[in-house]
Amino acid sequence: LPFYSSEKERKHGTEQLLNRQKHIIDLAYSTAQKFILEGKPGKAIPAGLQALRFSIRVYGSYSVDVVPAYLVLAEACIDAGCLMQATTYLSQAQWIVLKTPDCSPAVQYKLHRDLGLLYAAKGNLEQSVHHLANDIYLASCAFGPNTIQTAGGYFHMANIFLRQNKMDIVNSLYAEVSKTKAHLIFIS
Template sequence: MNQYLRVGAVDYLVVNTLAKPKKKKDECEMCGKVGILQCPTCRVTYYCNADHALIDQVGIHSSICLLLKELRTPVAVMGSERDRIKREHQMEKIMLTVIETSKREAMKHLVANQFEHAMAGALQAQRHSIELFGADRAELVPSYLLLAEASMGLESYEQAESYLAKARYNVLEHPDCSNILRSRLHRAWGRLMLVTGRIDEARQELAEDIYYSSVDRGPSHIDTTQGYFHLANSFRLTRQDDIASRIYDRVVVIWLAYLSEALRHIIEKAPAVGSTMTQAPGSSGDSGSGAGRKGKKKKKKKTSQKSGKKDGVEGEEDVVAQEEEEEEDYSELLEDTHVSEMIGTITRILQFREEHSGVNSFMTAQTRRCLGLLHLYAGNGEQASAELETSFDIFKEVKGEDCQECLTVRDEIENYL
């Protein structure tokens, strides 16, 4: 008679390991130890203890349970060569779905600071990427970056460095690796250097991050702002707040420019059902939470060459000479995890502003306006209203009710809320 152990909302089968053949080893999805609990739905995943079962269930398994069952359940009779090839193609598609779902869920948990749950998704992405692409391919780099981010969140810095070393090796093995992937690898290294106190190395890595992102998207693109943000953090750690402040300003200005145009575009293209934007831009479609996909770009080539090596903040000037200028196409929406991440980023910049510039300063008002527009983009109408109204009040106090900033914020409140 089967024995069960209830973990969360799931009754797991208790495995009698003594009854298993000696050569058959069912490994824990989280750590690789001998599994003693079996998922009752798919019956192909095992866990060494209840904690790992719960972490995996919440982190990723509930989203890929039936997909794993199809991947791992052997076929009794294969049939013809044509049937075999057809099944291989089906398995590849399923595996790609598992990889993309796992990466998406891991990123969602990272943004929410749920690092153990993020680790579960990242491990599945890594495992199936190795199986599908091979161990030394560039396709594994995103999974290694997720694993490193989760490890940093859990303060397992040696483990994070190990994952980043593997990612760097795979990038070096593939010189044609994309600039954006190189950017994110350097960003992850920079963050690790920051949390382990290696500030000079962190700045070099973050300068590389900004360089590659600028080459790919442009120095004033929203994708480059995370590099600026972490670089500013490095100057805060050495109490160079004036430098940090200028870099934070750049992040806010870039996002204000993007959000102003993106929200205007959404209103212009939306059906004539009223002027409110208190629902997320993507909530009426198939994305469900204000998050869709990143906008396409229109490129405009420049012919001059890069003049020299980048160094810290000044690296941006080297990039501008050879960059491909890109104009945003606002017809597509940002991913929800990207918006959530930036809400956290701008919130931290706002805290810095209030501490160093005062709660009623011009730049505090600008940062609040940026945060309000981000909440508006995400469909958080109440938070958006609060931030925009506070921003308006500060602008009014600092520059007067008839200033351009007050007029702009008033228009945003009237048109979007």
């Protein structure tokens, strides 16, 4: 940090630094998400690590504001097949969420989604369905039942039941996804 001659300059400099760090968090997080969506989890991990590093620096190690960085890292690791590392990131995120009684459903649904995807990747389909059911419930609480966030939970759960060849449940869940899509098209 540069030398400031007055308290006002020091305060302004500290605010500017904090704003730059928050910008880096947003940029690194969105870059990691972009790489995940493009199917490039190996490139998402370094961006996610930057988001985590700066989130911890700005918010502290046990702040719920650090959870999104852990979740994006877990997603990238799941997609890259690094399930042990994904487990570590999700455990840390879960611990923070459990220690934050007023944690929003918007954060919790994403944690359960990633836990569901992790258990699916590990082949534990029963635990996967459990977490995806929590994902759907929490997404509905946070965003409403006919939203893209909720539909994502239905979609992932349908894929789990598809692996179990339970086609009646699969068709029902995919119908929920289609109904949400139709609802979104109707609104716009």
